[in-house]
Amino acid sequence: MEVYTPSAPIYGVNNDVLLFIFTLNADMFFDSQALHTARATSQVCRQWRDLMLEAPLLWSKLIDMDICNNDGKLGWITEIIRRSGTVAPLWIKAEVNGRSRWRSDTDNIKQFFMDLLSNNWYRIQKLVVFQDRYSGLWFNLTFPMLCFPAPQLERFTILRTDGYSYKRSPATESIFSTHAPMLRTFRLPGYAVHQEPWIRHLHTMLLDSAYGIREALTVLSAMNCLQELEINNITYGDIATSLPIAALPHLKYLKFDGEPTQNYAMLLDHMTIPVGCSLDFRVSYPHDHPRNAERMLKIERVFEVFIRRAEGYLESHKFDTFHLDYKPHDRLTLKLGGKPPVECMLSISIPLHQDLVPMSLRRINYADLANITTFQLHTEGALPRSFRLFFQEFPSVHTIHTDDLSFHHLSTFQRSINATRKSFATFPRLKVIRVSISDDTRVFNLDKEFFLSRFENGHPIEMLDISNGLPFTSPPDLDAIEAVKGLKVRYKLPQTQEVFEHTCGGRDPANQCGVSDSGGREVWVECGSLQVYELWIEAGNL
Template structure:
């Protein structure tokens, strides 16, 4: 009898009260489903996320087994539940009793082992000793279905790791990180001429592999069944493509920044790889590496893409071949994604050092996404280099839209942040933004409104006499995230770009109905009494937790004098000297 059994014999009075409550009448099948749902909660918690031990599913299961005899019987008769709750962070007690009891309750069921292997080889913690036992006991190792751990310490010389060289007949998920170890495990053990292979070259059920710190052969037999992989950082681009050739069933592919690919430039003949099941690509690397993978990988047409280049780059790594490859192949991914999924919300950021395009549409699953975030700042101080890459990307996306006008026609909400001041690029911006004719809600800021005014004022074509088409013909709501702080202390007679923009829309016969300032905050608003002339415009603000609305032209312009009403940050008194004033 364990301590919990002894405790149960003393709860008869409490159990009588429990038996009278509605919860005691829950159907046993439903109760089992609830306990299994608790297990699934554990499975959704990422390794790097801290969760208080009292909120861990293992703690919930243990406490549930102490509620009453029927609950306890049901849980103790469900070894698969306990087998999936081997969370190491919850098992670091000095005494071995609970670890041994938990392992006993699992009987011979599959094991899910997750959490942090703390301590080190020299100073092992109780949980590290327990984890080593699981690896060294063949009966336990062969039962492990899921292994998701972070191994602390710098020494991997323990012979216990050799267990990974033995067959893993039931292993399905293998995710292991050695954050403090520089050289991969088995670096000098596994080689083309060695008979030693990771998992003894036998892991027939393995589906997910995330193990940057472990060496393995790229022709391992278990690769053919993989559905998800995070590419080891030591691999070069040709080696990555070679690896992909061995994974025809791959569904998710993750590439992180690595020194092996940072300074790589395309060279030689590389294979084109058909990956018909691949629906998720996450690429975080240099532009040259990412463009090469986009060129040589042919995923499913439903594939989601998140492409992020590492910050800044050396000019020599953005060759004409790299740009040619990007221009030819990125549109394929854009076309496939937006032909498959209807998008209603897009986010655009154009800074002097970044180009960011993202689909923010509400989806029923987080596995559907499209993001391109490319840092355009070169390692030189020449702003012209940034402009070349930004203009290039603008043209790529604008051409995609022009080739298929319906591609973004369903977008009704646009989040726009423009802080790119080169006026020679305005035609490219205009072409890009013209791709969103159905936008009704524009979320932006006053800095961006300055650029929008410039786009609206583009001169007519001297040869044809035509003006560019009006942007956002169906725009109804202008939502500002902040007002330009440089205008905060100016008199309300200085409207900035806000009034000209609203007037331009009104004069074009497409007036904006609502100016939403609720995200600005009452303490950052300034006097905008000048908006009184835009009759019919509704201005929404937030005073504390109270929403306020004012219709411009109603004869109460004081409602738009936010700075004056707040009674602070008043403009400085006029200078008596000869300095420049506002008149």
């Protein structure tokens, strides 16, 4: 007798739903492996293959030039373009590094890319190019297309990934022949846009050294729909007469990136932006720029501009999160995060030079930090003594989010303070520490002195959560901190996805954690680490 075997449930899903799922997975700007995923999906079965081959809108969003550059699969990318048909809007991405210079078939790739742009320019919807200083390949091939109308173009981005600036390019009469009605994102270094009709519809824009202050403000005055603006190394220019005021009522994010100049303050003084707009200052220098006193003074002035702006924001916003990212001998980043109903962010990132860390911390008005309840800490090295008073000026911080290495540096910092025999606790009201475990950490060393010193000084930690990230190969040494009464420790082991919780300081009914056996039944055990581990193995066989 023939036995009927039902099909897998996935084969009963409606084709429209399947195609919707396939399309979600085919966003190469979100997932660098989207093209590989689409190809593998099309080879699962005949039904899926036929469905995908009849969907040009899916393949038209997967023109990934990296396939050519990295794998040399020119035939495969040609097949994708064929599958996209002749009407569907194209998405094209090229993230290139210097390796492309050494490819023996670079000329073929150049010709292919030129043909791709020239033959399909009328239907290109997104064109995104990232390159380093060695590979001008894609940018040079894209330049001739700037003089043609772009009826479908929505996103046009060409950026460098190495921090170097583009030289100012010769002025063009008009970009896209004044016709790009769908354009919403325009990021093209080295080119100054003037009163093009399409700038009135832009949502995202980049202004760089191709603009002087007056030119920038004039262009911005026409961009009432702008939501995101990045200003990078803008020049001083002619300001002999009064400057226009640029009103940007819909701006949500404003970033200043580049060398520190007085242009930051001047631009901000002539821009009207909403109270909920996020501000991001990132000060940087070319890699070969000398470090001297003049450089330090300029950075201090930019920091003063940031502080003045921050004080104004703090009067009308409730910030509850503070983020500190410290990279010794490299960069210090300070960030304030807001909460609903008006969510916004204030951030400044400066290159470290001489005494810039204590200078930065001294200029902060600590009274403005009274409402901060969450602190996010990332450090790649030992914390300097200048952070000592800084950490004490957060009277309301209840929770710290950090990683295992940063927590190690924080513990070492606290031990160095304890060695001075002075009664001092970093973050006096801290109760919860959540540590994200990195991929290469499978054992976590509990710092007894850190927790015990806080407990004895009247600033006990109530919860150490180390369950976020990869599970440990073995339970942490909970006996090391058993004297810290009341401290709860949460962690995971590789044999189960359950979170184990241990309460230090005694064995009582509350000092338990739950694990589930293979039958779904719960087994309650006392949370001594070894007992939990062994009982779980037995429970798995129940």
